[in-house]
Amino acid sequence: MNPVLKLLLEGEPLSTEQMGQVLGMSETEVAMELEKLKDQGTLLGWRPILNPALDDDENVRAVIEVKISPEREGGFDRLAERISKFDRVESCYLMSGAYDLLLVIRAENLKRIAQFVFEKLATLEGVNATATHFMLKAYKEQGYFIARAAADEDKPAVSP
């Protein structure tokens, strides 16, 4: 795997300069690698991972199971991509099992989500059924625990 990518995946927030220091590359070389990863479509973008409980906007998140009819050409792709285009849709996956698409969506409040479902989603040609589940509490977000670990006072600062 590309060393820049590996370092990114370790998850420690480092500037391109610091990444260069760690990897023995110049800042420009790191930037070029990052550019390349973007061009290849490997690296889609950058977002901070926020604690949903501390999100000031009081956003509501929901997952929606969607049953859709596949089409003769392209199967689920056309409709799935169309649904993905809505800004509220954070993620969209084709699933095996009892339904076809799983959407993760976010909105300012419950009403907005409901609106999205019955105005935008359910009305689409090819969407046969939806089931909406609201998220109540996050325990782990993209690999990060929400509960903070206690400070480690007992670990000695120096040991042999």
Add this chain to the structure above:
Amino acid sequence: MSTANRFVADHVAGLPRSGIRDFFAIVSQMKDAISLGIGEPDFVTPWHIREAAIYALEQGKTSYTDNRGLIKLRRALSTYVEENFGMSYSPDTEILVTVGVSEAIDIALRAVINPGDKVLYHEPCYVSYHPSVTLTHGQAIGVPTSAEDNFALDVDKVIAAWEPGVKVLMLNFPTNPTGGVTDRAKLERLAKFAVEKDLLILSDEVYAELTYDGQHTSIASLPGMRDRVIFLHGFSKAWAMTGFRIGFACGAPELIEAMMKVHQYSMMCAPILSQEAATEAVTNGAESVARMKEQYHRRRDFVARRFNEIGLKCHAPEGTFYAFPSIQSTGLKSMDFCKGLLDAEKVAVVPGTAFGPSGEGFFRASFSNSYEQLITATDAIERYVGGLG
């Protein structure tokens, strides 16, 4: 003056206390110091291993175990050692589960040393080697290793250090604090020397999995060596399990039996929860070990490169999570350098002399730390060294 001193045994009173403990005390007083002085992983034990301990506790596993350790653990260790080191040991008679490598070293020495017996060890080395020998009323003879040789053991120096009465040779590769390893050819020469002088070898291989360049070879795997080597290993480092206090020893049945006697009367058995956790670690831990090792590897490359850039000559440690840069260019003594660095920049590293006289002129920096800490600390060291000029 306290008079209770008169109760303390002579050989214990004689153990060095050294300035190191005082230095450690200063560091622990200092609130916001960045410490590269920690001799343990910065990772917490992988969850699947912690979970195994929790499960065992839930199941009510709170009893003593067989003195030798749980049979399922000894079986798993036997398989692991065979697959990864190439030696085959019987779980019944040739493996003993201990409270860390620390206890394994202690009971191995107590099992074989008669008062006055001599023990060769290479230094700089882990702090407990010399005192452990002293505590058995043996006599420890240090053989220096040097930076010129990337801290591999110079076999000629070992041979030259031999004298009548030497019974044991203690080895530790990869080495704390130098990160040195020793290649097969040298191990073969050492093995030949051990046969010639009829020595027993205690081989502490607690960092074996954390070998970055090339393959780790255990001296116990060389032809004819199995029965004169006690192989010591543990879970503290590669599995990040220091607090579990769990390790093991493998060797000829007579030696393991002798160690067993000491263990049985002093320790009884290793804690059952740690044994359960170790069983999970040795059976299913390879992926976790590989993940941590990969991160150490990258940090090693960074740290070694930085020290060289700063003008502190540093070989890239082939194993462990320690770099051992030279401060000879600064003209300072190790302790003065480290105290000065702590005062000026609040960065703690361990003076090389903590690990033996030939550690003078070096310090140990642990790279078991986040990149950010490593970057900040090496930048601070650069400023400090620059300001010395």
